[in-house]
Amino acid sequence: MNDLNLKTYSSAVEFLEMMQTILERREEENNLMLGVALRLQANHLAYKNPPYLATVADNEKVELAATMTPPFPLLLFSERENPDSALQMLALDLYQNGWQVPRVLSKPALSLEFARIWASVSGRKYRDGMRERIYTLKQVIPPPSVSGHFRPASLDDTELVSQWYHDFQREALPDNAASDARDIGKARLVNGDIFLWEDAGKVVSLAVKARTTRHGCCLAPVYTPPEYRGRGYASNCVAALSQYLLDTGYQFTCLFTDLSNPISNSIYMKVGYTPLIDFHEYIFE
Numbered sequence: 001m002n003d004l005n006l007k008t009y010s011s012a013v014e015f016l017e018m019m020q021t022i023l024e025r026r027e028e029e030n031n032l033m034l035g036v037a038l039r040l041q042a043n044h045l046a047y048k049n050p051p052y053l054a055t056v057a058d059n060e061k062v063e064l065a066a067t068m069t070p071p072f073p074l075l076l077f078s079e080r081e082n083p084d085s086a087l088q089m090l091a092l093d094l095y096q097n098g099w100q101v102p103r104v105l106s107k108p109a110l111s112l113e114f115a116r117i118w119a120s121v122s123g124r125k126y127r128d129g130m131r132e133r134i135y136t137l138k139q140v141i142p143p144p145s146v147s148g149h150f151r152p153a154s155l156d157d158t159e160l161v162s163q164w165y166h167d168f169q170r171e172a173l174p175d176n177a178a179s180d181a182r183d184i185g186k187a188r189l190v191n192g193d194i195f196l197w198e199d200a201g202k203v204v205s206l207a208v209k210a211r212t213t214r215h216g217c218c219l220a221p222v223y224t225p226p227e228y229r230g231r232g233y234a235s236n237c238v239a240a241l242s243q244y245l246l247d248t249g250y251q252f253t254c255l256f257t258d259l260s261n262p263i264s265n266s267i268y269m270k271v272g273y274t275p276l277i278d279f280h281e282y283i284f285e
Contacts, residue, residue, distance in 0.1 A: 012040035035211025129281030148199030
């Protein structure tokens with residue numbers, strides 16, 4: 001192997017010049033890093049804090065890529081299972097330049113090895129975070145129909161959407177909850193990304209169009225308040241949004257699930273989502 005070099009990027013444009021073709025080889029699997037970078041490319045102010053964008057490579061191949069948009073986790077990509085030298089270089093660069101790493105999220109072995117190295121470099125302890133699975137869909141399996149209808153959210157739904165974003169963050173992501181969840185919900189609504197299932201004049205479920213890549217699009221989050229669960233609303237809302245996105249020209253849709261929630265995993269598989277790959281998160285104390 002030739003000597004490794006770490007390079008940081010001042011813009012997502014430069015990062016994607018190096019990484020887009022590589023990430024798109026497995027576009028569904030890499031949708032998170034790719035989608036974040038593409039969002040930054042379209043709007044360098046898309047996230048409230050400056051991003052960290054880096055690669056570690058020799059003159060033949062990229063060994064490791066990393067992105068982080070604080071306060072969200074450090075995301076890692078590598079085609080090697082344990083690129084230890086590259087991870088060590090990355091950890092040292094982050095530490096020496098004063099970056100705070102709240103969490104790391106990647107393939108299980110990769111995120112665990114970084115957690116161990118970061119703990120050694122920074123002195124911070126780590127603990128298990130969420131275990132997640134990426135699912136992908138190319139054809140919707142219609143669920144049993146329920147009463148109500150699917151529709152895009154309107155400005156009249158602003159207060160409900162912002163509250164549900166807050167509720168989702170508090171319930172599903174207690175370790176990762178964004179303090180500005182309500183504002184994020186409002187911004188997504190203005191962008192036309194939020195879709196609802198409404199029954200008898202009441203909104204009962206929500207699904208959101210999230211990261212877009214060249215051929216696909218993600219759903220995140222999906223939320224149904226406790227009082228409306230178990231009635232098929234989420235299944236129908238997810239199926240309707242997935243079909244809508246396929247009909248608009250995307251070749252696939254994808255989403256992340258919490259593996260500790262068997263109900264949501266079952267719901268998604270029943271409407272056509274198939275497991276692709278697992279990601280593990282580690283949280284730094």
